[in-house]
Amino acid sequence: MLAVEENPCGTVRSLPLRGLLNSCPAGVASCPASSCPFWSPLSPRPTLPEPVPLGPRAPAGRMEFSELIRTGRAQAELLSGPEEPPLRGTLCVTGHHLLLSPGPPSTADLWLLLLRSVDSIEKRVAGDSGTITLRCKDLRVLQLDIEGVEATLDIARSIEALSSLESVITSFPFFYRPKGLRLGDAWHFHPPECYYKRVAREVLLRSSQPLTGPQKRRCAEDEDLLRAVLAGAHPGARGFIVDTRSAQAAKQARMTGGGTEAKAAYPGWKRLHRPLERGRALQESFVRLVEACGDPEQSMDRWLSRLEGCRWLAHVKEALSTACLAAQGMEREGACILVHGAEGRDSTLLVTSLAQLILDPLSRTITGFQELVEREWIQAGHPFQLRCAHSAFSHARPKHEAPTFLLFLDCVWQLGRQFPLSLEFGEGLLLALFEHAYASPFGTFLCNSEKERCLCEVRTRTHSLWSGLNQLKEQRKLRNPLYVLNPLAIWPSVEPQSLRLWQGLFLRWTRPPESSEVAWEKVWQIVIEREKTEGSQPTAST
Template structure:
């Protein structure tokens, strides 16, 4: 298929662009295979470049011969294009709809993108999934999944307890949903405890048992110690799963493990919650009471609280009770990853650095099989009913922002890194978030044919842009508050396009200026102290009688 077949009208003059808090722009609208481009006649530097893959839906309106297209983007932006001529407007609209819903991954922009920056570091090789787990003597990495034959959603290398072999893992995989046998995702250096994640056990109605699975997770326990299984489903949902061949760990077969149910909502509920939240944030005609009521009715903050609470529970079991933890829901690719990754943010100061956080996303989301292609195919404005779409990764980023806001000096990065990851998860020129698993990315030849987002982020100038000027390394475990008054709406995402960014930008510039001034002042003080110390060590002059 050629892109030209989908572009009915490639160029229209006299198009007027309207964007909130920005001046109106008149210019020429052009459609390419991957971008909607508007160039200004008055100012050659005033351009709009919008990826078709970033378009969630459009609305067409007509008034006489003037047509208007409202473009609603996956990053929650809305722009208005006034197009002269009804036919041109209809052609542009149908072309955008076709180009923004391409099914073939190989036709997407990352395959055509050529970086204009120097690639100093190949992001595809920056983070190996087993790196943080190679040093402990109780842990080993195995290549049992080398060709993705055991589990199609796991990476080729997996970290497991030292005392298990490939055959044990294969049999345990047959007992877990999607072949997702328990693997180690975190090792707590303080006490040697570990956190694992998996799919649900396939016990079924007959209470099926797998001794290899029991041996696998028991290998993480110390003599006389117990472990905790944190199930992210309600007891009733877990019980219902038995009728479909799933289930949960029975106490008789796992006597050293205590099961705790901490309910986190499923995909369709989260997607509906995001739609309601964005609708409330975009409607500025409401009174304060009405707006707060709609915000509460979306239940978004409730989901944030549930995930943070469960992550704190997992961290508490590991750090304070000295117990190993296994986390799973049904598939182990959504709520499970939210909990395990957030628990590491709480426990591990390395995950609060720029490089460490990238490694966490790579290890616990991309390599762990979160289906980004399905979950992020549509955002909050889509007119189609959600099938597999869900804002699970956005919820995780929101939770990280809540912790960052409560501990502003403990993170090396600012919220700009979180916003950047949100945007690129839904639409990007990089191949990092394409596909649903490591196996799909290999099959699609993404490392060979596309550029990694990490190659862009890890350039010195971008690192400087994303760095937190208030950062002070904190080696302690941090415990975020989940009280209602402690959890706020993430304005940097949900209100970003509904208010002028000028005040926030000026405040950030002033903060950086104050910090730089204080550093200069401190350097002068230190220099004076050194000079005084040198004077004090010099011998006093001889006194003449």
């Protein structure tokens, strides 16, 4: 069985495992210290960000929407990209969507945009009409030419208000009721015990930083826990603590109550610092990359200079290198690995989840990868509501925003490109996760913690993303038709010539060489025809 402990130092660690739930054992992420059985005055708990506003219950939310819609409809023309023809019709604003219904001559389908996916909005008027430019969180740029100046301004204000509502339970997932899905489906199909029992021979732990502080406090329970990890491994086992902060940053953390493990207090464990960017620096790198990708007029030299200057691929390299370090320690040296940064909810999860993909073949299946995302990101407390509040276009720059999960998806894409037969899923699943993490009709990525999801009743009042993605009609878009189970570890190259820009994401709306869906369909047709040919051939008699 999995043993999970939270010690008075404020860290959460478990053994033996490839991951753990970084939350209060009682399921309360911000319980008052006076009533927490794991708290003592000598070991303060970490300061957590402000909880997401829960807002009124859904019926009251419907009343609010009508107050925010200044103009319900107008005649407009939509320009959705250089390759797409303009679409003209009646534009409608609802509480959660922007709709465009084409006029009678057109046979096009209804165009629909989830307002939550709008990252920034620009408006300008000229004469008796106006233009609204919507920059979306999935990196699309849409232009709406609207008849009437007043209608343009009113629709722009409506979109601004409805796309930035803070209340969680008035968001679209609480209203979304698709056909063929039932509430509660696929919310509980990821029992972590099954995974931990399967990988119990290997020890990979994650936690937040120890709260040693300037007084260099010690925690006997934490020291006993890590001592037990080594004792439970093979004789002579060593342990490595992979700290995703620089040595200087870890030292400075002591002044605010954090710190690192003292060498004398943790015999058998060696600390390695592998700094990974987080927070604002990572967000700015993402923004500069998207800006470079959105400029089609620049020269090749200018493009390459901006690509290198944004340092996004450098972040990809550092993340994969650190994950390989952790994986090699377990696979080739039989060592126990503990990964932590500051809070254990960002770069820590990036490293542990990538290490599992490198080592564990079942994590490279569709079901296994869904379990990994659920276990290592959602249940582990990655604050999606804060980190993914905006994408690359917003003029606001809150300090809590960071595309850490997108960096993880990019690293997985690099693994799939270097090992095209070893991942059961393809680019389609990674793109879907990127889009749904920032704006989704499903409730999987809502809130910042299990406590908030419990308070909002997310699991009983919204649909799980996995139930939508696991429908048969969706599987063909997500599955890799060339997949062959590879029981071995996959070791990616991190040399500059081996890492590529993820064009399927960063360039798909600006310079698509060919629709990825069309290319994917062609591969599927080849595989199906080959299977039919092989099945029709007579077998040799024995």
